[in-house]
Amino acid sequence: MRVFLLQKSVNLQVTNLWIERGERDLCRDLSFSVRSGELVRIAGENGTGKSSLIKAILGWVRLEEGELEFNGEDVTLHRDVLLQNQLYLGHTPGIKSVFTALENLKLYCPEASEVALEQALAHVQLQAFADTPAAQLSAGQKRRIALARLWLTDKALWFLDEPFTALDVKGVEALELCMGAHLKNGGAIVITTHQPLLHLSPKTVELTL
C-alpha cells in the first residue's frame, strides 16, 4: 500500500462534471475549484443534487463525464490521494448507538490522546455525556458526536453535508468558529446547508433543477 503524505495545501479542480440519477441530469458541465483557505458552499433546493455532487466527488456516484484533479494529480479514476486527505460527514454520520460518545469518537480518531478526546467532546458540550450510549442521546447530541471529529482531525479538505442539522444556536456558533480556524490554517471546506452562514463568507456553487 502506498503511503501518502498529509498535505495541508488543497487544490481540488472539478471540471465539466455531468452527474445523472434516475434518468435526471443533476448537473452538466459543472466546473469549480476548491483551494486552501476557501469555503465552498454548494447551494440549491431540496433534491437538486448537493449530496449527490459530494458523493460523486468522493467516488460513490458515477460520473457520466468530467475530471477531478487534486493537488495536481488526476484522481478521476483512483481517488486514493483525495480520500487520504479528506474528512466527510454526511446526512448519517456513522454513529453507533451501542457505543458511548467517547467510544464513537475514539473509533474515528484512534491516534488522539484521552485528553484531546475529552477536549473535543467539551467543544461540542458533551463532556457530561462522554460515557452515555449514543442511543440515549438527543438528536442534536448525536450529531455533535460526529462533529467533534472536526476538532481532532488533521485532514485538509472537509466535506460537510448539512452539518448544522439538529444543532442549537450555540452549536452552530461553535462549529462556525471551528471551520473558520480550519480555513485560516490552510484547510478547505465544501459545505451544503440551507441555513445561512453567520460569520463565514463562502464561494457558492449553485445547483438548479
Add this chain to the structure above:
Amino acid sequence: MRVFLLQKSVNLQVTNLWIERGERDLCRDLSFSVRSGELVRIAGENGTGKSSLIKAILGWVRLEEGELEFNGEDVTLHRDVLLQNQLYLGHTPGIKSVFTALENLKLYCPEASEVALEQALAHVQLQAFADTPAAQLSAGQKRRIALARLWLTDKALWFLDEPFTALDVKGVEALELCMGAHLKNGGAIVITTHQPLLHLSPKTVELTL
C-alpha cells in the same frame, strides 16, 4: 370502541410536569397551556428535553408527576381523547422507503381523495416525484413527504419536532404559511426548532439544563 368527535377547539393544560430521564430531571414543575390559535415553541439547547417533553405529553415517556387536561378532560392516565385530536411529526417521521411518495401519504391520509393527495404533494414540491420510491429521494424530499400530511389533516393540535430539518428556504416558507393558516382556523401547534421562525410569533416555553 369509543368514537370521539373531532374538535377544532383546543385547550391543553399542562400542570406541574416533572420528567426524568437517565437519572436527570429534564423539567420540574413545568406548567403551560396551548389554546386554539396559539403557537407554542418549546425552546432549549440540544439535550434539554424538548423532544422528551412532547413524548411525555403523548404518553411514551413517563411522567414522574404532573397533570394533563385536554379540553376540560383529564387525560393524564388515558390519552385517547388527546391522541384522537392531534398529529405528531417527530425526528423520524415514519416514511417507508419501499413506498412511493404518494403511497406514503396515502397510508396516513386514507380519507383524502386522489386530487387532494396530489395537491398536498404539490404544496411540498413533490408532484414530479409522486411515483418515486422514498429510498430514491433526497433527505429534504423525504421530510417533505411527511410534512405533506399537514395540508390534508383535520386534526386540531399539531406537535412538530424540528419540522424544518433538511428543508430548503422555500420549504420553510411554505411550511410557515401552512402553520399560519392552521392557527387562523382555530388550530394549535406545539413546535420545537432551533431555527428562528420568520413570520409567526410563538409563545415560548423555555427548557434549561
Add this chain to the structure above:
Amino acid sequence: MNWTWFHKLGSPKWFYQWASNWGGRCVYLGLALMAIGIIWGLMFAPADYQQGNSFRIIYIHVPVAVLAQSCYLGMGIAGFVALVWQMKLAPVFIKAVAPVGAVMAFIALLSGAIWGKPTWGTWWVWDARLTSVLVLFLLYMGVIAIQNALDDPIFADKAVAVVSLVGVINLPIIKYSVEWWNTLHQPATFKLTEKPSMPMEMWLPLLFSALGLYLFAAGVAMWRMQNEVLLRERKANWVKKEVLNHGV
C-alpha cells in the same frame, strides 16, 4: 497477434450490428436442426430394449442438461472479464444468458423428473447429478434475483459479475462434493454414468438436437444481448438512428 477483434467485441455498437446478422441465422438454423433431431429421435430411432419408448425423452433431456452447464461456465468467464477488464459487454452477456441457462436447468430437472417416474418409479432421488443440477438451478436463480433486485445498473453489473464468478469457482467443488457424497450411499442402479453405449441410430439424432439447441440458445442470447445494448446505449447517436430507421 492482432487484438482488434477483442476491442471490437468490447464495443456495443459493433456487437449490435454483428448480432443483427448472426442472431437470426443461429436461431432459425438451430430450430431446424433441433426439429430434425427430435423428429428423428421420436419417430425413427429404435426403442430402448430396457426402457422402451420413455427413453425418447433423452433427445431433449441431455442437450438441455449439457447446455445448462455450459451457460454457467460462460457466465463465470464473463464475470471474470467484467471484474478484471471492465469490458462493457461482459455484464450484458451475463444478464442475457442467465435466464436462458435457468430455463435449460429447469427443463433438465423437469424432463429428468418425468423420466424418472417410469424408469425409477419416483420423481426424485438424492443422486449426485440430480442434486448438482438442482444446485445449478439455484445458482441461476440467484443471479437473476440479484439483478432484478438492484435498481442501480452499475451496482447490478458488479453484483452479477461477483455472483457468477464465485459460483463458477464453486461449481467444480459442488460437483465433486456431490458425487463423492453420493457414492457412499446411493445404490448403483440409479447411476447415470454406467449406461450401455448407444447405437449410432440413437446417437445421431441426439447430436442433431444438441447442436440445434446450442445454436438456438446462442441466437436467443444474442438477441437478448441486443435488447440490453439498446437499453444501455439509448443515449448514443447510433441507437437513436437505429431506432428511428427501424421499420420505415
Add this chain to the structure above:
Amino acid sequence: MNYRSFFKAEWLSLLRRKQDTLNALLFFVMVIILFPLGVDPSSEFLAPAAGGIIWCATALSVLMAVEGMYKEDFNDGSLEQWLTSGLSITYLVFLKVLVQWLMVIVPLLIVLPLLAQMLFLPFSALWVVMTSILLGTPALFFIGSIGAALTVSLRRGAVLMLLLILPLYIPVIIFATGAVRAAQLDMNYSGQLAILAAISLVALALSPIMAAISIRASVN
C-alpha cells in the same frame, strides 16, 4: 391512518418486498434440502422423518420471518405513528401478523407437495401435514410476534424474554408432528389437530395484547 389503510399498506409493503415472503419460503426449502444432504439421502431414513423435518423447517422459517417484523417500523418512526394514530395497537398487531401469515404460509403450502415428494413423504400423509401447518402456524406467528415486539428496542431483558417465548413453540411442534406420525401409522390424528387449533386460538386471543404492551414500552 385507519385500519384499512394500514392493512393495505402492510400488504403492499410485503408485496413490494416480495423478498421477505420468498425469504421464508427459501429458508424452508433450504432446511429441507440440507437434511438429505447433511444427514442421509436414503428413502428409508427420509420417509419416516419427513413430517418432522417439514415441521422443523416450518418453525424455523416462521421464526426467521417473524423475528424482525417490527424492526423497520421502529427505525423509520412508524411505531410512533401507530401510537399517535389513536388506533388500537392490539388490532394493528393482529392485522400485521395476519398479513405476514398469509404471505408466508400460502407460498409454503404451494411448494409443499413438491418438497414432500423429495422427502418421500407418503401421499396420504401430505394432507395431514398441510392441515397441521394451517392449524398450527398461526400459533407460531402470534407467539413469535410477542418476541419480535420485545426485541425491537434492544432492551436488556429482551433476550431473557425470548428464552421464555421460544419454548412455547415446542408444544406446537410436538402435537403437529404427532399428528403426522399418527397419520403415517394409520392412527387417529384428529385429537392432535384439535389441540393445535386450540393453541392457535389462544395465541390469537392473547398475543396481540401482549405484543401491543411490549410495543408501547419500546417506544420512548
Add this chain to the structure above:
Amino acid sequence: MNYRSFFKAEWLSLLRRKQDTLNALLFFVMVIILFPLGVDPSSEFLAPAAGGIIWCATALSVLMAVEGMYKEDFNDGSLEQWLTSGLSITYLVFLKVLVQWLMVIVPLLIVLPLLAQMLFLPFSALWVVMTSILLGTPALFFIGSIGAALTVSLRRGAVLMLLLILPLYIPVIIFATGAVRAAQLDMNYSGQLAILAAISLVALALSPIMAAISIRASVN
C-alpha cells in the same frame, strides 16, 4: 479510523449487543432440540444422524448471524465512513468477519459437547465434529459475507442472500458431515478435513475481495 481501532470497535459492538451472538447460539440450540422432539427421540435414529443435525444447525445459525452483518453499518452511515477512511475495504471486511466468527463459533463450541450428548453422538466422534466446525465454518462466514455485502442496500435482502449462499454452503456441509460419518464408521477422515480447510482458505482469500467490491458498489 485505523485497522486497530476498527477491530476494537467491532469487538466492542458485538460484546455490547450480546443479543446477536446469543441469537445465533439460541438458534443453534433450538434446531438441535427440535429434532429429537419433532422427528424421533430414539438413540437409534439420533446417533447416526447426530453429525448431520449438528452441521445443519451450524450452517443455519451461521447464516442467521452473517445475514445482516453490514445492515447497521449501512443504515448509520458507517459504510460511507469506511470508504472515505482511505483504508482497504478488503482488510476491513476480513477483520469484521474474523470478529464475527470468534463471537459465534466459540460459544457454539462450548455448548457443543452437551448437545452432542443429547443427540447420542459417540464421544469419539465429538472431536471430529469440533475440528470440522473449526475448519469448515470460516468458509461459511466468508462466503456469507459476500452475500451480506451484495444485499445490504436492499431493504430486506435476506432472501437473496439465502439464494446466493445456499448453493455455496452445500459442499462444506457435505464434506463436514462426510468426515463425521467416516469417523463414526472408524474410517479415515483426514481427507475430508483437508478439503474443508482448503475450501476455507480459498474463501478466506477471495471473499473479502468480492465483498469489498460489493460494498463499494452498494454505497451511493
Add this chain to the structure above:
Amino acid sequence: MAFESWSDFWEMGKHGLYVWSTYGISMLLLVGLLVTTRLHRKQLRKQLKKRIQREQSR
C-alpha cells in the same frame, strides 16, 4: 419408422404421457424464451422511439 401406426406413436408404449408432457412443456418454455425476447425488443423500440421524439420536440 419405429412405430406401426399413429396411435402407437402417440401412445409410445404406455409412456406417452411422460414423453409428450416432457416435450410439450419443454417446447413451451423454449418458445416462451424466444417470444419474450422478441416482445421485449418490440417494447423497447417503442419506448425508445417515444423518448427520442420527446427529446426532439423539446
